[in-house]
Amino acid sequence: MSDYTANEMMSIAAARALRNDDICFVGIGLPSEAANLARLTHAPGLTLIYESGTLATKPDVLPLSIGDGELCETALTTVSVPEMFRYWLQGGRITVGFLGAAQLDRFGNINTTVIGDYNDPKVRLPGGGGAPEIATSCGEIFIVMRQSDRGFVDKIDFFTSLGHGTGGDDRLRTYGVTTKGPSRLVTDLCIMEPDPETKEFTVTSIHPGVTRTKIEENTGWAVKFADEVAETPHPNAEELEVLRALKARTAAAHSA
């Protein structure tokens, strides 16, 4: 198979990171697409949780919002939003938080708050929502995001959600956070994982047909490559078929 888009490769590579026994706190948009693709392919036992309170939901179409009716109708149970954040997230019952970002730095710190100064911003973004506490309370964090030098920046304008801070053991030492933090970053070009010592995101797998130069051009810092860099396996027929069917059902449902 070679007839697929970079965005499809991204969602499929992101989906593959999820395991059948994961309990995943799902952000809306790309994370939701990847998480549901995983559930519909290799990880049927994957538990999906959305911050609207839906536990173990199995939507047939992707929700446009974090609280579409589809999520509640297909959930094992639906709890209140305070219970979701207090018992389930803060209580340490989630293995993976799956987030997107507007701006990201090499240590996986995320900005979704403002571009420019907080009190006089060039652009005010929607804000943190659930992310600041998802980032620190889940066992680990996966991030999925289209790669560009505007989004992948040397310095983020605002620290909405903690990644590895200034790198190394900063997350634990400075903030007392014992969870693992960002452990995988999947883009439309490659997969990055934190260096074991410095925690800087390092390219560990490059999607088929993508060059190192293209990755460098789309990263706002001097991106590092691991000693051994793999080629991401092509999407297989099942992955592409399920993803396309999911997106077609979703498009039909949301235009109704």
Next chain:
Amino acid sequence: MAEFLSLADAIESAISDGDSVAMEGFTHLIPHAAGHEIIRQRRSGLRLIRMTPDIIYDQMIGMGCADRIMYSWGGNPGVGSLHRFRDAIQNGWPGPLEIDEHSHAAMANAYDAGAAGLPCAVFRGYRGAQLAEVNPNIKSINCPFTGEKLAAVPAIRADVAVIHAQKASRNGDVLLEGIVGVQKEAVLGAKRSVVTVEEIVDDFADLPPNAVILPSWTISAITCVPGGAHPSYAHGYYSRDNAFYKAWDEIARDRDGFRAWMQEHVIGGGPEDFARHGKAAGGVAS
């Protein structure tokens, strides 16, 4: 005890200029008809509270109802920006809007603390988050037993909570089903509350024992507005109008287009306009 009132009378009696007003509903059961009535009654200086400002506050802010907003995620879910909300914060149009920005966990805990009658909420949050540096309403406290540093935010105790629910009984008790968000906490933490409902039924005899019910004596006013949550939805009644959320992006993009739309659909409208979105297109009992 809850009084059954018209929507206009309920808003007139419960909300005054300058009040703090929490209109809740987490994507689901958003009290849009009540928001329109507040706009028609030209309320101003409101201190709005809501986790996800959404279209309802984009409309109220763009029409000049608010001076301040406490929120935790200000976008059009799955679509993009809230243009009126952003115009108010970035350009002060139609007037300046002060912000009190939080995370979802902070607001959910703050509502919970409000319902529990506590002065503040304590939770494990904002670690490494810069909001704690720019918002003076985010502080920390050390656990007196373990010494752990925890985040603290003031409890949310609004002057008025406004919510939409599926049913009220003739006795004035209110039932919420589906994604129940923070509505129970918002009402219990508020001094007054207005509830719009899809329908009024004789009683709640057949409900399971753990249903989410707000008793009549926790509510100030109830009004029946079928379809009153549109373009959000009412579980068991009608679906989220995702096409409208997408259309709103264009409607609200520029000031004149927004005002023209509001004039036609809100200022010149009334609660009965929502009935066409309701389950029975206006045929529900009241």
